[in-house]
Amino acid sequence: MNSSPRSPSHHDSDFDLVEPCASALVESMRAFGYTLETALADLIDNSISAGAKKVWLHFHWSGRNSRITLTDDGNGMDEAELVCAMRPGSRHPLEQRDPKDLGRFGLGLKSASFSQCRRLTVGSRRSGDPIAVRRWDLDYLAEVSSSGSDSGWRLLRSAAPGSEAFLAPLEERENGTMVLWEQLDRIVGDSEVSDTSAQERFYQIANSVVTHLAMVFHRFLEGSRPRLSIYVNGADEEHRITPWDPFMSSHSATLWQPQETITLGSQKVVVQGFVLPHKDKLQEEEHQFAAGPRGWNSQQGFYVYRNERMLVAGSWLGLGKPRPWTKDEHYKLSRISIDIPNSVDGEWQIDVKKSTARPPARVRKRLRQLAELVRDKARQVFAHRGVYSSRRQSTEVEHVWKPGVRDGRTIYRIDRGSAAVRQLMQAGQQVSKELESLLKLLEETVPVQQIWLDVAERPDTHARPFERAEDKIVIEVMTSVYRALRSVERLTHDQACKRLGNMAPFREHMHLLSSIVCEE
Secondary structure, eight states, rough: OOBBTTTSOOOOOOOOOOOHHHHHHHHHTTOOOHHHHHHHHHHHHHHHHHSSEEEEEEEEOOBOOOOOEEEEEEEOOOHHHHHHSSTTTOTTTTTTOTOOOOOOOOOOHHHHTTTTTEEEEEESSSSTOEEEEEEEEEHHHHHHHHHSSSOOOOOSSSSTTTGGGGGGGGGGSEEEEEEEEOTTTTTTTTTTTTTTTHHHHHHHHHHHHHHHHHHHHHHHHHHSSSSOOEEESSSSSBOOOOOOOOTTTTTOOEEOOOEEEEEETEEEEEEEEEEEEOGGGGHHHHHHTTTTTTOOOTTEEEEEETEEOOOEEEETTOEEEESSOOOOOGGGTTTEEEEEEEGGGGTTTTTTTTTTOOOOHHHHHHHHHHHHHHHHHHHHHHHHTGGGGGGTTTTTOSSEEEEEEETTOOOEEEOOTSSHHHHHHHHHHHHHHHHHHHHHHHTTTTHHHHHHHHHHHSTTOOOOOOTOOOOHHHHHHHHHHHHHHHTSSSSOOHHHHHHHHHHHHHHGGGHHHHHHHOOO
């Protein structure tokens, strides 16, 4: 029995060949959900896979004729390779990949580019060979399709008239690839060159691209000899992207949790939690930088990496019990890295944009348990203003306020066991009664709702204890507590000083202790 060469188990009469309309399919591909940031990150994935060490991004403003170019110093492609790379679905997603390959669907270059522009031109050169050029033009595809002559899959063999000069940087390179985006209808539309507002938006978008790439590729960009350097609108150090490490791994106050490896068949998933330093442990510039592109609250959660390229930046991945966790203020210092190989893309449901990932059912429970440990530690650091973040701290810090429970509800009480309170309680029966009444009034009227609103609306504006207070005020309070420790608890001078050092309000003012010693 004869069979069709295109289908060994069927005759030609058993099926129809239904080729998609090029124009319609490509227009649909524009709706994959890319942002400019994720689209350019997808292009840089290709540069890394091609062995590039440097990538140059340029945003050229010219109104409706604005363009974006990406040039790399990778291996480059010859004519046949470029044609293959420009084919939608150039590689089967189920095909086994090199362990270091950042691709999957064979769509990244095309879908990412079409999402932002209507004209995609790629020039490439391998080992000093002539430059190969190919172009997809969506308006041309629509014209061919409307004529009814064919399905319209016509890949053009040259740059658009007048755009040839934009590929000139490739002439100076032995090898490399250049991607040219023109007709940026999704970014600039029909803006005039003189439209300063549109121009400002264009460069603001460029700034957001910088922060996104600094985060997504930070592992490639880090170190004195980075594996990759990305330059934006320039080629000198001033224009090189500075990596953004979400875990502040080099800061001495960052808490590293033990690394754990979860086995998925023959593959391994590596998880490690970090608790970032409290604001009180950071300089203002450090605090602002560590907030990341979306701010402290939004950046908490899991960071999923695939071959060291970040896919997910701050998400609780739908975990939590009994309901999924939300991004609450008191967990904002918790960040957890997950490293997965590209061989588990299917199980983790990696999408075309490489911007989402969903952990498989068999690891969700363990991920939740590990996250609970990190979240609990982050809550302690947040609540105690970074005291627990010190690796040298061996004694728990004393606080005047103590949380408690009454009828199943959280309350806050003043610690009657503290030396300062006990000293006043022993001052006399009448004074003791009045003091007790005052303490109860303070406890019953803690403005919890107002505090919560203030923290939620202005999370980083609360003052530290005695912040900007005159030294004499701090000394008066320290002296009073010091005397109470000596008289009520019968401590020696050294013991009293040590206790003062473990009290939350005084930890940052221990340089004033000598004033108390002199007075004594």
